[in-house]
Amino acid sequence: MSKLKLYDLIESQNGYKIRLALSNLKTNYELIPVDLMNGEHRKEWFLKLNPNGKIPVLVDNGFPVWESNAILLYLGRKYAPNNLIPQDIKKLGIMLEWLFFESSTLQKFLQPARFITKFFPKEKVNLDELNKLRKDGTRALKVIEEHLSKNNFFTGDYSMADISCYGQIYPAEEGGFDMSQLPNIKSWQKRVESQPGYVEMRPKVAV
Ligand SMILES: N[C@@H](CCC(=O)N[C@@H](CS)C(=O)NCC(=O)O)C(=O)O
Incomplete structure (x- = not known):
């Protein structure tokens, strides 16, 4: 049994960042699904791991780390000091x-x-709020699009910044974002996907 435990859910893009990093780093871990729908993340045992009650949480030999980007920095420092950081x-x-x-x-x-x-549920959606999120999110995506017009990866080389932004952007179309107008992001996604150990957000099911 691995000493690294990841409390997560497949549909979480923040959790996906960690799964991608662990796979790039060829590091074994145990995935422990947290049932958000039934409020498992608000229970006392989980709040002891993350007082903010959110996934993902990485537990390294009993030591919990939360906030996805903090976990990426922790993993980068521990497993690849000269590589992803x-x-x-x-x-x-x-x-x-x-x-x-x-x-x-x-x-x-x-x-x-x-x-x-x-x-x-459709009837509960506040369209003004959703449109504002999409407008502000598109602006943020355009900041990235511009940066990637001059850089293959965020720092020039593949790093934790790519893993973090890639994980967040991966399911963006499911949020109603039009990615077809962002060709630099699309090319960068292909470069990330060709890194050793790349995994998709949802593991492929054998048929
Ligand atoms: N800033 C945090 C965000 C974590 C987060 O929002 N996780 C979501 C799943 S992607 C969650 O646990 N939501 C449950 C809730 O907020 O009740 C990170 O980067 O780890």
């Missing part, structure tokens, strides 16, 4: 910019837009 101080600065941009801006709009579009 740049040594070069300027590149490190660039990677951190995009990780913070992801959690403060991109995630703030893309995640609720997808949640509302995919999981809310």
Whole structure:
């Protein structure tokens, strides 16, 4: 049994970032699904792992780490110190910019837009709110589109910033975002998909 445990749900794009990173790093882990629909993440045992009551949470030999981008930095430092976290101080600065941009801006709009579009009953959807999320999310995507017009990856080389933004953007169309107008993002997605150990958000089921 692996000493790394990931509390997660396949449909979570924040959890997917961690699954992608662990797969890129060829690191084994145990996936423990958390039943959000039945409020498992609000129970006392889970709040001991993450007092904020959200997935994903990584538990390393009993030590819990929460917030997806904090988990990425933890994993990068532990398993790939010279690889997915740049040594070069300027590149490190660039990677951190995009990780913070992801959690403060991109995630703030893309995640609720997808949640509302995919999981809310139609009659409960506030269209003004949803359209505002899509408008602000599209603006954030265009900031990335512009950056990727001059860079193959966020820092030049594949790093945790790519994993974080890729995981968040992966299901963006399910949130009603039109990705067809963002060709640089599309090309970058293909480059991420050709990295060793790449996995999709939803594992393919054998037929
Ligand atoms: N900023 C957090 C966001 C985590 C988050 O919002 N997780 C969602 C699933 S993707 C969740 O647990 N939602 C349950 C809730 O908020 O009640 C991160 O990056 O890890």
